[in-house]
Amino acid sequence: MIAARPLCVVCEKAQADRFLEIGQQRYWRCERCLATFLDPAQLPDQEMELEQYQLHQNQVDDPGYRKFLNRLAQPLLDRLPPGCQGLDYGCGPGPALAAMLEEAGHSVAVYDPFFRPDRSVLERQYDFVTCTEAVEHFHHPAREFRRLDALLRPGAWLGVMTMFQTDDAAFSNWHYRRDPTHVAFYRETTFHRLADDFGWRCEIPARNVALLWKR
DSSP states (O other): OOOOOOBOTTTOSSBEEEEEEETTEEEEEETTTOOEEEOGGGOOOHHHHHHHHTTOOOOTTOHHHHHHHHHHHHHHHHHOOTTOEEEEETOOSSOHHHHHHHHTTOEEEEEBTTTBOOGGGGGSOEEEEEEESOGGGOSSHHHHHHHHHHHEEEEEEEEEEOOOOOOGGGTTTOHHHHSTTOOEEOOHHHHHHHHHHHTEEEEEEETTEEEEEEO
């Protein structure tokens, strides 16, 4: 039985086409924003997600991890005036990026549904919001991007870091896909489409980094 074409879970502006089946996993590709996503009926449960996240070893004082995060931090800092207020959305168990941005003179709140679940920080707006290695975990990306937009003041920046999907031929064996908690995959085109939808300006200052400015 052929599954009905779902609405794209990222842009919600077009239906998706069957992209690839890998074992029991079925992936779809949006014909408009080119996002690729796991069939919504096959999303992992929270228990399995938490088990995987607890395997991560992302320490605030790890020089290698800080260098990795700096690919987003530095271009964002280059665009921020002094003393901004920000939010690290999906910070994980060790909010290293928040620490780096605070060291640069900014105030940073943190939120993570598993590790920092204080939702009161979602009730205000910020000069910037960062979302590093998190959007690929979103089960409902369109809803999450609407929330992120609501968190941004006019003139604020949204910084996203995720590994862009580029090579369809390599998708099956791609290490990023093989993480069972990674369920949505984005291309540069995806972020430009989202920028069009939300009225943001999109910049790609580094590989796998998107900076989105809210007008």
